[in-house]
Amino acid sequence: MKHTDIKKLYETPKEFVGKSVTVCGWVRTARDGKAVAFVEINDGTCFKNMQLIVDKDKVADEKIRPAMAVGTSVKAVGKFVESEKNGWEILLEDVEILGECPADYPLQKKRHTLEFLRSIPHLRPRTRYFEAVFAVRDALSHAIHGYFRRNGYKYVHAPIITGSDCEGAGEMFRVTTQPWNAEYKSEDKYNADDFFGKKAGLTVSAQLEGEMAAMGLGRIYTFGPTFRAEHSNTTRHAAEFWQIEPEVCFCDIDDIIEIAEDFIKSIIRETMEACPDEMEFFNSWVDKGLKEKLDGVLKSDFGRVTYTEAVEVLKKSGREFKYPVEWGLDLQTEHEKYLTEEYYKKPLFVVDYPADIKAFYMKQNPDGKTVAATDLLVPGIGEIIGCSEREADSEKLKAAMTKRGMNLDGYTEYLDTRKYGSVPHSGFGLGFDRMLMYLTGVQNIRDTLLFPRTVGSL
Numbered sequence: 001m002k003h004t005d006i007k008k009l010y011e012t013p014k015e016f017v018g019k020s021v022t023v024c025g026w027v028r029t030a031r032d033g034k035a036v037a038f039v040e041i042n043d044g045t046c047f048k049n050m051q052l053i054v055d056k057d058k059v060a061d062e063k064i065r066p067a068m069a070v071g072t073s074v075k076a077v078g079k080f081v082e083s084e085k086n087g088w089e090i091l092l093e094d095v096e097i098l099g100e101c102p103a104d105y106p107l108q109k110k111r112h113t114l115e116f117l118r119s120i121p122h123l124r125p126r127t128r129y130f131e132a133v134f135a136v137r138d139a140l141s142h143a144i145h146g147y148f149r150r151n152g153y154k155y156v157h158a159p160i161i162t163g164s165d166c167e168g169a170g171e172m173f174r175v176t177t178q179p180w181n182a183e184y185k186s187e188d189k190y191n192a193d194d195f196f197g198k199k200a201g202l203t204v205s206a207q208l209e210g211e212m213a214a215m216g217l218g219r220i221y222t223f224g225p226t227f228r229a230e231h232s233n234t235t236r237h238a239a240e241f242w243q244i245e246p247e248v249c250f251c252d253i254d255d256i257i258e259i260a261e262d263f264i265k266s267i268i269r270e271t272m273e274a275c276p277d278e279m280e281f282f283n284s285w286v287d288k289g290l291k292e293k294l295d296g297v298l299k300s301d302f303g304r305v306t307y308t309e310a311v312e313v314l315k316k317s318g319r320e321f322k323y324p325v326e327w328g329l330d331l332q333t334e335h336e337k338y339l340t341e342e343y344y345k346k347p348l349f350v351v352d353y354p355a356d357i358k359a360f361y362m363k364q365n366p367d368g369k370t371v372a373a374t375d376l377l378v379p380g381i382g383e384i385i386g387c388s389e390r391e392a393d394s395e396k397l398k399a400a401m402t403k404r405g406m407n408l409d410g411y412t413e414y415l416d417t418r419k420y421g422s423v424p425h426s427g428f429g430l431g432f433d434r435m436l437m438y439l440t441g442v443q444n445i446r447d448t449l450l451f452p453r454t455v456g457s458l
């Protein structure tokens with residue numbers, strides 16, 4: 001269908017001014033003025049709408065009136081001209097309706113609540129809010145790939161169906177093709193008969209596969225869907241989310257913290273530059289002061305405290321937290337938020353967590369109690385990155401696994417990386433959707449995903 005993208009008209013208007021142009025799009029708004037009617041259409045190529053000016057004598061036209069109904073998809077032809085108020089507009093000459101839009105179209109009003117829009121995820125991309133969300137989501141993805149490409153990381157694709165549980169918190173979705181039936185006397189027999197001949201699930205993290213790839217390729221990253229069957233019905237948890245997991249050889253915990261900070265700043269900067277209109281929208285309508293906050297993040301150094309210090313700060317805060325604060329207990333969102341939002345007031349790396357509350361693969365510190373692990377906490381959200389140096393010593397690693405009751409036979413390939421030419425290496429996992437929340441000020445992870453999957457909702 002021959003037509004010009006609205007984005008192109010705004011980018012190189014001089015090329016089109018005074019000429020007849022054809023644009024396609026959905027009618028976003030229509031209103032009658034004194035001498036003319038104004039119809040704004042959007043084709044998804046840019047955040048700005050294009051205004052069509054319809055002569056009053058044309059408005060009554062059989063063809064034109066239905067083409068002005070909100071939600072209708074149209075192909076419009078007219079002269080592209082400069083306008084005082086809008087910059088550019090089109091004096092409508094002819095219009096073809098591509099798809100009618102009856103009056104029960106749910107997006108008639110200009111503004112809807114996010115709760116209501118969540119009930120119509122298939123139509124959400126036609127709203128300004130979600131157009132902005134998905135434009136920034138796209139730009140952020142490209143910024144992430146760009147960062148790693150510039151810095152010599154190989155993009156690897158880890159399997160989504162896996163037999164190993166990386167995080168060990170029992171949050172894996174099962175993958176199976178056979179229903180359980182009473183003839184199976186044991187779970188082992190049932191699993192042996194299943195598609196893969198063993199128990200399979202959806203990945204909770206690509207890290208273990210990523211480590212194996214990095215042990216030959218040096219520096220890698222994965223960027224893919226991640227699944228957690230957590231029953232956490234919060235604004236920050238999704239059952240299916242996207243995670244970025246770089247893995248770097250010849251790299252200790254201090255090196256990876258430096259990389260993570262550089263990475264976060266770089267992707268914020270690049271995305272803000274790529275989406276000025278959308279960021280302006282979020283700054284005005286979603287989170288006033290967002291741009292100032294992000295500019296501040298770019299200029300400042302992230303904080304760093306040990307878990308032990310953080311626990312002291314929380315204990316001395318005089319706050320009544322819902323969850324207890326005690327050395328050895330995991331930090332909850334309320335604690336993370338206090339630390340990063342109120343006490344340190346900036347993104348914060350909390351390092352050296354107790355080994356007992358973290359995963360098996362983290363490097364054991366000489367104190368025998370903590371591991372070289374860090375979470376990056378940010379104001380407004382809490383944890384966005386989980387990071388660690390990996391235990392490179394085969395014996396120590398096996399001991400940590402045994403202590404957690406893991407079956408070592410399921411991890412022979414992973415353990416081989418420690419047996420054959422083990423090296424110090426580190427990595428992290430960034431929750432992509434949480435990063436998007438941080439960048440846009442969007443308050444609920446359900447509003448960052450095209451079709452969010454959360455407990456009880458598919």
Ligand code: 4AD
Pocket residue numbers: 166167204205206207228230236237238239241243245246383384385386387388427428429430431432433434445
């Ligand atoms: O802290 P997590 O569990 O770390 C790992 O999976 C490591 N294997 C990463 C690594 O070192 N390669 O998860 C990493 C991040 C969290 O910080 C959070 O941002 C995000 O993934 N995340 C979730 N995001 C949305 N919904 C959920 N249910 C999430 N669970 C974790």
Ligand code: MG
Pocket residue numbers: 375383385386
């Ligand atoms: Mg974590």
